[in-house]
Amino acid sequence: MTRRIVVIGAGIAGVTTAACVSEVDGVDVVVLDRGPRGSLLGSTGLAPGLVGLFNEAPVLTKLAQASVHCYTDLSDRGLNGFDRVGGLEIATTPEGQREVERRSELTNAQGLATQVLNARQAAAAAPALVDEPRCVGAVHYPDDGVAHAGVIVAALADRAAATGAIPVQRCGFRDRRPGRTGASCTRGHRRVPHR
Numbered sequence: 001m002t003r004r005i006v007v008i009g010a011g012i013a014g015v016t017t018a019a020c021v022s023e024v025d026g027v028d029v030v031v032l033d034r035g036p037r038g039s040l041l042g043s044t045g046l047a048p049g050l051v052g053l054f055n056e057a058p059v060l061t062k063l064a065q066a067s068v069h070c071y072t073d074l075s076d077r078g079l080n081g082f083d084r085v086g087g088l089e090i091a092t093t094p095e096g097q098r099e100v101e102r103r104s105e106l107t108n109a110q111g112l113a114t115q116v117l118n119a120r121q122a123a124a125a126a127p128a129l130v131d132e133p134r135c136v137g138a139v140h141y142p143d144d145g146v147a148h149a150g151v152i153v154a155a156l157a158d159r160a161a162a163t164g165a166i167p168v169q170r171c172g173f174r175d176r177r178p179g180r181t182g183a184s185c186t187r188g189h190r191r192v193p194h195r
């Protein structure tokens with residue numbers, strides 16, 4: 001039996017979901033978005049894309065690691081999905097320095113590398129960002145980086161389409177009556193009621 005799955009929203013979460021479930025046998029996937037394909041109307045189109053792997057909740061660190069693993073394999077028109085440029089947490093007070101060192105220890109406890117830097121080392125690592133006279137110290141996270149959302153969304157949408165997912169453009173979902181939701185598609189003017 002074929003299962004039919006509708007993913008609403010073609011931001012990074014929607015296309016990742018579509019790409020994953022479209023690889024399962026016996027599943028038909030349709031992706032609906034209110035905007036034209038590739039327009040990134042939601043948060044995905046606004047994010048600069050910093051991915052800091054460490055989170056005090058280990059499950060969220062694992063999720064970030066899995067996301068980076070996925071993004072690292074993606075490219076679109078010669079551009080990478082993820083650049084491992086590293087990250088810095090910068091302290092400008094002694095209390096701030098204690099906090100970044102506390103986070104560094106928690107990061108190491110989850111198996112990720114960090115390096116505690118003094119102000120001179122921090123300024124050398126990121127001269128455009130670190131004002132050495134104001135800096136007390138910093139922690140470097142070598143595995144952090146920048147996710148390029150446009151590249152990732154385009155590559156995952158192509159991957160989903162290659163395994164049979166159908167992208168539908170300009171399709172807005174909204175509640176029409178209590179207990180019911182409808183899809184109103186400007187392309188072809190289809191209206192599909194669902195319970």
Ligand SMILES: Cc1cc2nc3c(=O)[nH]c(=O)nc-3n(C[C@H](O)[C@H](O)[C@H](O)COP(=O)(O)OP(=O)(O)OC[C@H]3O[C@@H](n4cnc5c(N)ncnc54)[C@H](O)[C@@H]3O)c2cc1C
Nearest residue numbers: 009010011012013033034041042043044047049050172173
């Ligand atoms: C200014 C800013 C900076 C950020 N910076 C970072 C960062 O540096 N690092 C980081 O990890 N995260 C960052 N985030 C958060 C990150 O961007 C979001 O968590 C992520 O993009 C959410 O993706 P999404 O696919 O869930 O939602 P969205 O990207 O918002 O996608 C939702 C999609 O659903 C569609 N849609 C909505 N309503 C309907 C409807 N009724 N019918 C049909 N389609 C609909 C929209 O058109 C949109 O395409 C930032 C967010 C913002 C706003």
